[in-house]
Amino acid sequence: MIFTRTLLKRHSVLPGFDLALGFTLLYLCFIVLIPLSAAFLKTATMTWPAFWEAVSSPRVLASYRLTFGASLGAALINSFFGLIVCWVLVRYDFPGKRVVDALVDLPFALPTAVAGIALTALYAQNGWIGQFLPFKVSFTPVGVFVALTFIGLPFVVRTLQPVLEDLQKEVEEAAATLGASRWQTFTMVIFPVLTPALMTGFALAFARALGEYGSVIFIAGNMPMISEITPLLIITKLEQYDYNGATAIAVVMLVAAFIMLLTVNGLQAWTRAKQGR
Amino acid sequence: MSMPSEALPLPKRSSAASVSPPDVTAATTEPAWIKWSLIGVALTFLTLFLFIPLAIVFIEAFKKGWGVYLAAITDPDALSAIKLTLIAAGISVPMNLVFGIAAAWCIAKFEFRGKNLLLTLIDLPFSVSPVISGLIFVLVFGLQGWFGEWLRDHDLKVIFAVPGIVLATVFITFPFVARELIPLMQAQGTEQEEAARVLGANGWQLFRRITLPNVKWALLYGVILCNARAMGEFGAVSVVSGHIRGQTNTMPLHIEILYNEYQFAASFAVASLLAGLALVTLVLKYVVEQRVKAQKRAVEGQEET
Numbered sequence: 001m002i003f004t005r006t007l008l009k010r011h012s013v014l015p016g017f018d019l020a021l022g023f024t025l026l027y028l029c030f031i032v033l034i035p036l037s038a039a040f041l042k043t044a045t046m047t048w049p050a051f052w053e054a055v056s057s058p059r060v061l062a063s064y065r066l067t068f069g070a071s072l073g074a075a076l077i078n079s080f081f082g083l084i085v086c087w088v089l090v091r092y093d094f095p096g097k098r099v100v101d102a103l104v105d106l107p108f109a110l111p112t113a114v115a116g117i118a119l120t121a122l123y124a125q126n127g128w129i130g131q132f133l134p135f136k137v138s139f140t141p142v143g144v145f146v147a148l149t150f151i152g153l154p155f156v157v158r159t160l161q162p163v164l165e166d167l168q169k170e171v172e173e174a175a176a177t178l179g180a181s182r183w184q185t186f187t188m189v190i191f192p193v194l195t196p197a198l199m200t201g202f203a204l205a206f207a208r209a210l211g212e213y214g215s216v217i218f219i220a221g222n223m224p225m226i227s228e229i230t231p232l233l234i235i236t237k238l239e240q241y242d243y244n245g246a247t248a249i250a251v252v253m254l255v256a257a258f259i260m261l262l263t264v265n266g267l268q269a270w271t272r273a274k275q276g277r
Numbered sequence: 278m279s280m281p282s283e284a285l286p287l288p289k290r291s292s293a294a295s296v297s298p299p300d301v302t303a304a305t306t307e308p309a310w311i312k313w314s315l316i317g318v319a320l321t322f323l324t325l326f327l328f329i330p331l332a333i334v335f336i337e338a339f340k341k342g343w344g345v346y347l348a349a350i351t352d353p354d355a356l357s358a359i360k361l362t363l364i365a366a367g368i369s370v371p372m373n374l375v376f377g378i379a380a381a382w383c384i385a386k387f388e389f390r391g392k393n394l395l396l397t398l399i400d401l402p403f404s405v406s407p408v409i410s411g412l413i414f415v416l417v418f419g420l421q422g423w424f425g426e427w428l429r430d431h432d433l434k435v436i437f438a439v440p441g442i443v444l445a446t447v448f449i450t451f452p453f454v455a456r457e458l459i460p461l462m463q464a465q466g467t468e469q470e471e472a473a474r475v476l477g478a479n480g481w482q483l484f485r486r487i488t489l490p491n492v493k494w495a496l497l498y499g500v501i502l503c504n505a506r507a508m509g510e511f512g513a514v515s516v517v518s519g520h521i522r523g524q525t526n527t528m529p530l531h532i533e534i535l536y537n538e539y540q541f542a543a544s545f546a547v548a549s550l551l552a553g554l555a556l557v558t559l560v561l562k563y564v565v566e567q568r569v570k571a572q573k574r575a576v577e578g579q580e581e582t
Contacts, residue, residue, distance in 0.1 A: 012386070012387055012388075012467070013471055013474050013475070014386050014387070014467060014470050014471065014474060014483075015474075015479075015480040015483070016382060016383075016480050016484075017382075017383055017386075017387050017389075019379075020379040020380070020382040020383040021379075021383040021387075021389070023375075023376070023379045024376065024379050024380040024383055024395070025395075027376045027379075028395075028398060028399065031444075031447055031448055031451055032398070032401055032402060032448065032451060033398070034417070035413040035414055035416075035417050035448065036401070036405070036413055038413050038416040038417050038422070038423065039409065039412065039413050039416060042416050081318070081319070081322040084315055084318055084319045084322070085319040085322065085323065087315065087319075088315050088316050088319040089319075091306075092312055092315070092316055094316050098563075100320070100323065102559050102560070102562070102563045103323070103327055103328070103331075103559065104323070104327070105559055105562065106327055106331060106555065106559065107327075108502070108505075109502075109505045109509075109554075109555035109556075109558040109559055109562075110331070110509070110551070110552060110555040111508070111509025111510070111511060111528075111529050111548075111551045111555070112407075112509065112511050112512070112529075113509070113511040113529040113530075113532050113533055113548070113551075114334060114509070114529070114532065114548040114551050114552055114555075115330065117334075117532065117536050117544060117545065117548060118330040118331070118333050118334050118337075118545075118548070119330055121333055121337060121541070121545075122329060122330060122333055128329060128333065129325065129329065146326075149326055150326050150327070150330065153326060153327065169305060172305045173305055176305055182307055185305075207404055210406065211404070211405065211406025211407065211408070211409070212406075212407075213406065213407050213408045213511070213512035213515075214407070214511035214512050214515075214529070218533075218536065231406050231407075231408040231409075231512065232408075234408050234409065234412060235408055235515070235516060238412065238415065238516065243415075243416070243419075243421055246412060247412065247416065250406075250408075250409045250412050250413075253406055253409060254405065254409060257404040257405055257406065258404070260404060261397070261400065261401070261404045265397060
């Protein structure tokens with residue numbers, strides 16, 4: 001019987017494998033892989049010095065600093081507050097909890113352009129929130145940070161939530177029996193279990209923020225060297241018909257995105273291992 | 278340790294909380310002042326970054342009254358933007374639905390080499406910046422691109438036209454249905470389908486009578502998310518659309534144009550439609566999530582007994 005198995009697939013009585021896999025691969029190639037390869041093939045036609053100049057001019061470097069810096073800051077803030085929000089949603093009861101829980105996903109569902117104009121209106125100097133702040137938010141790099149915080153908000157909460165829900169109450173009881181204070185139980189028992197999921201959420205929020213465009217361009221002011229994010233710079237180059245320049249920067253961002261994708265995959269495997277699944 | 282739940286007619290996994298006596302012990306809860314300050318911090322953060330931004334969309338939209346609101350959303354340019362958005366979502370959601378079912382069928386029901394690689398590749402569009410998602414289609418179909426000259430010679434337009442917008446939307450929403458179906462179908466296993474097969478069901482009967490009813494809620498959830506993203510996509514569509522008013526403008530792009538022209542009330546009026554769609558999406562998501570959770574519990578219950 002072993003010889004009848006194909007090299008690729010284990011035997012099964014269920015039908016439709018060839019058709020389903022064939023269609024999946026074909027669709028994946030035409031919609032995703034071939035178009036994505038266009039970016040890499042395009043840069044392959046550039047000479048190395050030209051590529052290097054396109055991806056490391058001062059204006060591009062400034063946009064990397066802003067994009068990566070603001071993404072990092074937003075992901076950190078989201079990790080801190082996301083942990084608190086998640087804790088409150090899993091452990092406590094308060095009026096309106098279900099509505100709050102459902103609304104946490106809003107940044108996933110709300111189009112980025114809508115988020116962008118709403119945040120700009122709020123954080124402008126005469127806006128509802130902006131008027132109370134001693135510093136400018138809209139049309140500054142701080143605005144970029146605010147927009148990226150908004151769009152990354154659900155990631156940490158949603159990654160942590162199932163892990164915190166699965167946490168056995170007995171473990172905490174055992175810690176308390178052994179004389180641990182509540183704070184010690186949290187830092188030495190609960191937090192280590194949450195760490196992989198927290199890092200996964202952080203990485204997801206950071207990865208999402210790196211590529212974000214819609215919500216940022218309204219609030220950033222988009223001044224070159226100061227508040228211009230890398231995705232916007234790609235569009236600017238494209239509008240100047242500098243296809244090589246745009247694609248070269250895009251390839252740098254794609255490589256960063258792929259590294260984040262692998263990181264997230266690794267962290268998720270770690271989360272599962274830690275939970276003993 | 279375990280309760281004799283096997284004896285119950287309906288296998289339902291009870292959580293530890295409902296089995297053990299109510300744990301009001303001070304050792305495993307926080308003092309009330311810590312509890313309420315944590316709730317306070319969480320709600321303040323969410324209010325500043327979520328609730329107020331959502332509220333202001335509707336407040337700004339109706340600031341100048343119903344008349345301005347209605348005029349903004351019945352403007353011919355707005356109507357054509359709404360139409361194009363519906364077309365883009367109407368094409369890309371069914372395409373990704375078919376793909377999602379096919380991908381979930383081969384990944385969840387069969388064992389084959391390279392499965393993990395395939396799973397990672399399906400996730401790829403999630404990690405690509407929307408701007409780059411648009412750019413790659415310009416590189417393929419744009420005038421300077423691979424098929425640019427051929428398309429021009431045959432008088433076909435993809436970039437700065439509707440096909441480009443649809444393609445970019447398909448790319449952006451590519452993984453949604455598949456990602457919802459795969460984990461659930463993997464958890465459900467293949468026993469039911471195999472039994473149906475042994476009893477003589479053909480492939481289509483098998484799928485329609487066994488698999489589809491088992492995954493219908495997750496499927497609906499995937500479609501809802503896919504649709505919300507398809508209608509709201511901005512960056513990718515912005516790159517390929519060319520912003521031709523009344524022709525290649527989707528709703529998010531129309532919002533941008535109005536906003537840049539300082540027509541704030543009109544801009545927020547169109548935005549409020551999409552914000553309404555987002556709220557409907559969240560409500561449907563909540564309902565469907567409850568069903569999926571119940572279904573997952575049922576599956577786990579079956580495995581335990």
